[in-house]
Amino acid sequence: MLNLYFSLRLKLLLPTRQSSALLHTHDCTIPSPPLTKQAFTSLLKSSSSHPNQLKQIHALLTTTGLSIKNSLITQLLTSFILLGDMTYARRLFDEMHKPRSFLWNNLIKGYVKNNLSIEATAIFGQMQRIGVHPDQFTFPFVLKACAELDDLWGGVEVHAHVVKFGLDFDAIVRTELMIMYVKFGELVSAEYLFESMTLRDLVAWNALIAAYVQTGHAGKAIWRFRQMGSAGIKPDSVTIVGALSACAHLGCLEIGKQIDQFVIDEGLESNVFVNNARLDMYAKCGNMDMARSLFNKISQRNVISWSTIIGGYAINGESEKALDLFSKMEDEGVQPNHVTFLGVLSACSHAGLVSKGKNYFEYMAWSEDRNIQPRIEHYACMVDLLGRSGHLEEAYDFIKSMPIEPDSGVWGALLGACTIHQNIVLGPYVADVLFDLAPETASYHVLLSNMYAAAERWDDVEKVRRRMRKKGMKKIAAYSSVESNSEIHVFHGGDRLHPQSESIYKVLEELIKQMKGIGYVPKTSAVLHDVEMEEKEVTLSTHSEKLAIAFGLISVRPEYPIRVLKNLRICDDCHTFSKFVSRITKREIIVRDKHRFHHFNDGVCSCKDFW
DNA sequence: TTAGGGTTAG
Incomplete structure (x- = not known):
């Protein structure tokens, strides 16, 4: 010293x-x-x-x-x-x-940028107590902190202060207010702020589109993107990233391709954010050929580009290509990060490559120069890998040996595996753990009830359902969507809301009749009610993805595949159904479910019936 | 002496 x-x-x-x-x-x-x-x-x-x-x-x-x-x-x-x-x-x-007010602002900014939102709001409170006036530089960060903390009432209170200090028409403060309300799910408030903006500039549009995508309102993002075009505002690279990301979420290849053309026409091809969003759009629309040729073409690639393409191959079931690219990435000297490894592990998981997955897990964690400590998601991936391939005991032991507290994602992976392998002993035990960990999540109850239903233990099914009713839980409604003529058509099980419903049901009926002729037997165990056989068949035959596929057959041009997006996992029967349809009609059917893609061609699925 | 929007997974 x-x-x-x-x-x-x-x-x-x-x-x-x-x-x-x-x-x-x-x-x-x-x-x-x-x-x-x-x-x-x-x-x-x-x-x-x-x-x-x-x-x-x-x-x-x-x-x-x-x-x-x-x-x-x-x-x-x-x-x-x-x-x-x-x-x-x-x-x-x-x-x-007596620090000057800009220092208060800087301190708040520092806290927010370092993910210390509680401290940031505390400083704001302190400012008020000792009478330091906040200004237009204070509020954007305080609002960010409220959004981050998901503190709706805190946010509303700050909004009141914004008005009190006459800053509610400041473009930047207002944009931050709008983003905050989108993140709270208060879309009406956010939209009011947006519509009543005096200066609705490009950044405000971009902020709204991006916030919609990030909060799961991709359809609204596309709508605003189109509205922006009609309003004569030219999108920039940030707009494009948001719009492409929305297409990725929705699986909208047609709209995505149009935006991609815009990227080329406007010379935005050198922007790495844009290119990564393009890659992701193609990958999430199930078009890995386009994703790969783009990947080969782009000159500037970062770890996100590599992770995107590796993850893309993983969800599309092309595990070998994912793993090949991973070694190529290392050969080129690009350091993988924890997201890259999620892609690698999920590639192993989807292909049942148990020992390879274990090796990658070790490789990730214990190599000195890399030293990426496995996070909870990696553990969940490993449980999924072990469990899905039938190593349930090992998966359970793996959880027990974890150095960090397993969360509902980890136990959820094991419950999923128990359902697939009908392990009626371990399953209910794991479900109980989950009911404690995540008492409000309906899907774990649904999995357990599925398991009992498949074992025809109707009393237990009824117990689970009673419990759900008591807690006021509702299953997430299943839906499937299909893109046709750049429009998205959404179907729910058994609905007749679509204008072409009559034709859809006719096609469906005809298909099932033909399929039964060549060996299709409806797997009624997929229906959870204890009802008569015939009624089970009726419910089963109108699952949302069947309606979506039938609609695709009459609306998508024959040279194109039928692309279906489903919000939940595809059921066993719909999987078999899709294989038969691809065989009878000679159409390619691509279904993206909650976890992965299924490419159906001539009676065979790319997942090799392992999902 | 400071301020608003962007990509991978979960």
């Missing part, structure tokens, strides 16, 4: 460029000159990215008792905020006498 003290003093006397060389060579006592503000400032500048040096400067500053201290502490504080050391930044802040 003593040596450093003199080093610093020496540095302060010398121009910055020479000082670092001298820092290492000096070894004698230096006479102590007066320290000037300029000298401190230049030292702070040259040390701004070295926290330890900054801390030592702070110590030195404390001993000097300079009258210029406040402004120097301000500089130190700014450096620590930029470095993300909010603990030290706070210590400096608390040392200051």
Whole structure:
């Protein structure tokens, strides 16, 4: 410390460029000159990215008792905020006498940028208590913090302050307010703010579109994107990323292709965000050939590009290609991250590559230079891999040996595996764990009830259902959608809401008759009610994906595949049904369910009936 | 002396 003290003093006397060389060579006592503000400032500048040096400067500053201290502490504080050391930044802040309001703002910004939203809102509260006026620079970050904390009432209160300080028509504050309400799911409020904006600029449109996509309202995002075009506002790369991401969510290949053409026409092909969004759109629309040729074409690729394409192959069931690309990625010197490994593990999982998956898991965690600690999602992936391939006991032991507390995702993977393998002993036990962990989640109850139904244990089915009723739980309604002529058509089980319903049901009836002739037997165990056989068949024959496929057959041009998106997992019977349809009609049917793709061609599914 | 929008998974 003593040596450093003199080093610093020496540095302060010398121009910055020479000082670092001298820092290492000096070894004698230096006479102590007066320290000037300029000298401190230049030292702070040259040390701004070295926290330890900054801390030592702070110590030195404390001993000097300079009258210029406040402004120097301000500089130190700014450096620590930029470095993300909010603990030290706070210590400096608390040392200051009456910090100016921009410092309050900076501190809040620092907290928000470092995911410390509670601290950010606490500082805002402190500002109010001691009467520091917030301004247009304060609110955007406080609103972000409220959104992050999912604190609706806190957010509404801040909104009231925004109005009180006359800032509700400030474009930036208003945009942040709007984003916050979308994130709360308060779309009406968000839309009101958007519609009544005096200056509805490109950023406001982009913010709304992106927020819609991020909160699962991809359809609304597409609607706004089209509206934006009609309003004569030209999209930029940020708009495009949002719109493509919406297409990826919805599996809309036609709209996605149109946007892709816009990217080419407008010369946005060099933007890495845009290209990654394009890759993801093709992958999530089940078109890996397009995704791959694009991937080969783009010059600038980052870890997200690689993770996207690897994950794309994984969900499309092309595990070998996913794993090949992973080694190519490493050959090219691109460091995989934890998301890349999720793709790799899921590729193994979807193909039942148990020992390979285990190797990758070890490889990820224990290689010294990589040192990516497995997160809860990786553990869930491993449980899925082991469980799905039938190693239920091992999966259970794996959970028991986890160094972190398993969450509902991990146990949920095991419950899913128990359902697939009809393990009626382990299944109910795992379900009980889940009912404690996530009492409000209906899907775990549904899985258990499915398991009992398949075992024809109707009393137990009824028990589970009673429990669900008691808790006011409702199953998530299953739906399937098909894109035709750039429009999205949505179907629910048994519904007749579509204008072409009559033809759809006629096609369906005809198909089933033909299929039965060549060996199709409806798997009535997929229907959970304890009802008569015939009624079971009727319910089964009108599952949403069957309606969607039937509609696809009459509306999608024959040279194109029929692309169906389902919000839940495809059921056994619909899987068999789709195989038969692809064989009879010679049409390619692509179904994207909650977890992965099924490409049906001439009676065979790409998942090899393992899903 | 500061402020708004973007990609992978979950």
